[in-house]
Amino acid sequence: MMEKKTPLYDAHVALHGKIVPFAGFLLPVQYPSGVIAEHMAVRTKAGLFDVSHMGEVMYEGPDALRNLNMLLSNDFTNMVDGQVRYSPMLNEQGGIVDDLIVYRHHQDKYMVVINAGNCEKDVAWMRSKLFGDVQFTDLSDSLCELALQGPNAKAILSKLVSPEQMPTKYYHFVPEADVGGIRCVLSRTGYTGEHGYELYASAEDAPRLWAMLMEAGEALELIPCGLGARDTLRLEASMPLYGHEMDDEISPLETGLSWAVKMDKPDFIGKQALAGHTPLRARVGLKVTGKGIVREHQDVYLDGVKIGQTTSGTHLPHLGGAYAMALIDSAHAEQGTTLEVDVRGRRIPVEIVALPFYKRG
Amino acid sequence: MNIPANLKYSKSHEWVEFLTDTCARVGITDFAQSQMGDIVYINLPLEGADVVCGESFTDIESVKAVSDVFSPVSGCVSNVNGALDDAPEQMNQSPYEAWICEVQGISATEELMDAAAYQAFIEEQ
Numbered sequence: 001m002m003e004k005k006t007p008l009y010d011a012h013v014a015l016h017g018k019i020v021p022f023a024g025f026l027l028p029v030q031y032p033s034g035v036i037a038e039h040m041a042v043r044t045k046a047g048l049f050d051v052s053h054m055g056e057v058m059y060e061g062p063d064a065l066r067n068l069n070m071l072l073s074n075d076f077t078n079m080v081d082g083q084v085r086y087s088p089m090l091n092e093q094g095g096i097v098d099d100l101i102v103y104r105h106h107q108d109k110y111m112v113v114i115n116a117g118n119c120e121k122d123v124a125w126m127r128s129k130l131f132g133d134v135q136f137t138d139l140s141d142s143l144c145e146l147a148l149q150g151p152n153a154k155a156i157l158s159k160l161v162s163p164e165q166m167p168t169k170y171y172h173f174v175p176e177a178d179v180g181g182i183r184c185v186l187s188r189t190g191y192t193g194e195h196g197y198e199l200y201a202s203a204e205d206a207p208r209l210w211a212m213l214m215e216a217g218e219a220l221e222l223i224p225c226g227l228g229a230r231d232t233l234r235l236e237a238s239m240p241l242y243g244h245e246m247d248d249e250i251s252p253l254e255t256g257l258s259w260a261v262k263m264d265k266p267d268f269i270g271k272q273a274l275a276g277h278t279p280l281r282a283r284v285g286l287k288v289t290g291k292g293i294v295r296e297h298q299d300v301y302l303d304g305v306k307i308g309q310t311t312s313g314t315h316l317p318h319l320g321g322a323y324a325m326a327l328i329d330s331a332h333a334e335q336g337t338t339l340e341v342d343v344r345g346r347r348i349p350v351e352i353v354a355l356p357f358y359k360r361g
Numbered sequence: 362m363n364i365p366a367n368l369k370y371s372k373s374h375e376w377v378e379f380l381t382d383t384c385a386r387v388g389i390t391d392f393a394q395s396q397m398g399d400i401v402y403i404n405l406p407l408e409g410a411d412v413v414c415g416e417s418f419t420d421i422e423s424v425k426a427v428s429d430v431f432s433p434v435s436g437c438v439s440n441v442n443g444a445l446d447d448a449p450e451q452m453n454q455s456p457y458e459a460w461i462c463e464v465q466g467i468s469a470t471e472e473l474m475d476a477a478a479y480q481a482f483i484e485e486q
Contacts, residue, residue: 035424036399228398228425291446293402293422315401315424322402344420344427346404 006052007144007206015224023117025053028226038229039236039317042192046150047225048213051191051198052206053116055140057123060109063132068102068110071129071269073252075262079104084171084187087260088252089122090270094277096246098122099257101189105175111139111185111200115242129269144206148213149196149233152220157197159216161186167197180212191230193237193358236316238285238325238356244296244311245283245325254279254327256355281308282333285357286341288313288322290349294341300326301340301347307332310341316357323357324350362483363391365457370479371433371471373415376457383467385434386460389421392483394456397423400449406462410438414469419461421452433471436464 003026012019017028027050030038041047059067068076074087083104089097098118103111114122123138130136148157158166160180167174173187182205190196201209214222231241240246245255252261253274261274288294294313299306313324324341332339335354340347364370369377374393378386394400402422412418417429418438440463445451451459474482 029425030398034399232424291402292404293427295427315422317399317424 006050007203008050008052008210011207011210012050012224017224017226020227022227023053023115025116027053028224030226030228031224033223035226035228035232036317038223038225039232041221041223042150042194042225042229042233043318044151045221045223046148046152046156046217047192047229048210048217048222049147049149049225049230050144050210051147051230052144052203054145055114055116055119055122055138056143056145056200057112057114057126058110058137058139059112059134060137061132061134062108063134064108064110066132067130067134068112069265070131070267071126072100072102073261073268073270075265076102076104076110081106082167082172082175084173084189088246088257089125090252090268090274091248092269092273094251094270094273095248096242096250096252096255097125097248099240099242099246103173103185103187113145118242142203143200144203144209146199146201146206146209146213147190147192147196148199148217148222149190149192149194150222151195152217152222153194153196156213156217156220156222160212179209180216182209182212184209191239192233193239193356193360194233195360232314232316235312235314235323235325236318236358238358240283240325241312245327250327251277251279253277254281254283254330256283279330281327282330283311283325283327283355284333285353285355286310286313286324286326286339286350287353287357288324288341288348288350289338292343292346292348293322294324294343294348294350299342300328300350301342302332302337307339319357325355362395362480363457364476364480366476368457369433369473369475370482371431371473372482373431373433375430375433377433377470377473378460380463383436384439384463384465385467386463387433388460389430389452389456390479391456394453397421397425397428399424400452403445403449403452403461405441405443405446406438408438408441412436412438412464414471421449430461432464433473434464434467435469436467438462439465
């Protein structure tokens with residue numbers, strides 16, 4: 001399959017980004033400063049990410065809300081205009097098709113942001129579940145998405161956006177913000193565990209928007225960041241990632257997303273399967289206490305007995321150590337429990353610790 | 362790319378510095394470290410272990426992935442650079458000073474290149 005280029009491909013090449021194929025796109029895994037420096041920039045200054053590979057779809061019409069409430073496990077009834085809400089999207093068996101965020105423009109209009117790797121599957125699934133008076137549009141190819149993240153993000157963005165157009169609350173957005181002359185959906189969201197924003201604009205505006213943000217951030221030590229840092233940041237903040245902590249066969253109740261599953265809603269896809277279901281596995285955080293790095297898909301042992309598998313893991317730059325997340329037998333998921341992970345034949349000791357590993361102070 | 366003239370190089374991007382005819386220091390090249398990215402751990406070989414030409418004798422973990430390191434010589438590990446245990450990033454910062462181990466009793470070597478040949482080799486990559 002030919003990988004697509006995002007509208008910022010040339011900008012990444014000009015910045016000497018190391019380009020790799022990811023979820024059908026050619027994207028920078030890192031720039032010359034490297035994953036650790038990029039990660040630390042987001043924790044202490046600011047980083048700019050091209051996340052244009054993410055998909056966006058629109059639900060419009062009098063039955064838009066009813067569609068979302070049936071399609072998704074979270075409840076969208078009590079949202080206000082300009083609010084963003086996270087949800088898993090379940091299959092009939094209660095497994096996870098994808099996880100996504102919903103932007104409420106108004107009562108009859110919602111933008112939904114989905115994972116790049118699931119885009120085709122999601123769009124087919126969503127189309128097959130439509131009912132009533134609703135218009136569904138896939139906007140993925142016509143939009144770009146940038147993420148500006150880090151403690152300096154607000155000061156940088158304030159150079160380009162008037163104060164009344166800055167989204168002030170976490171998980172809220174301004175639908176038509178003027179960012180240095182470019183019309184954007186501007187939200188206070190992100191996937192790093194840090195203060196920050198995400199900007200959606202027309203794909204043709206992407207190079208200009210990127211250049212403007214980089215310039216505005218120059219004096220505030222903004223650097224471009226790649227997929228490598230995006231992954232270490234989300235892992236440090238212990239945010240689940242589709243294909244790792246979630247998939248078609250993992251229930252949201254197992255992977256710590258029960259807060260986004262509203263069993264008191266009249267109905268939603270997957271509800272029946274989850275009703276009366278006692279999760280046998282639990283997502284836990286592991287701190288590596290021995291020497292080495294634990295990664296995904298490595299077996300987890302308690303007293304020599306296999307009790308689960310890791311889902312993500314690497315060295316976390318800000319915490320300065322090796323950590324992993326794992327799905328293990330829920331009977332042994334208590335904090336402080338000492339376990340072992342098989343790393344290519346070596347058993348490395350780990351300890352169950354609280355999630356999230358990192359929380360912004 | 363830094364390629365010192367006094368070293369020999371393998372196609373799998375290790376460098377070899379012969380201390381005598383049968384004893385050498387081994388490490389990874391500047392090219393190798395730049396491909397791996399930020400190095401965070403090395404599973405150092407044990408002193409006394411036998412290493413075999415072309416076979417993995419250690420693995421290096423970067424933030425992104427784990428990479429095998431293949432031995433450019435056959436012999437016995439006589440010394441290990443324990444400093445890399447605490448400071449694996451030395452392999453990023455100064456790959457030709459951050460030797461991994463010394464091998465003695467060398468009985469065979471990979472097909473090794475001189476600096477000019479290695480330079481040409483990585484330009485083809």
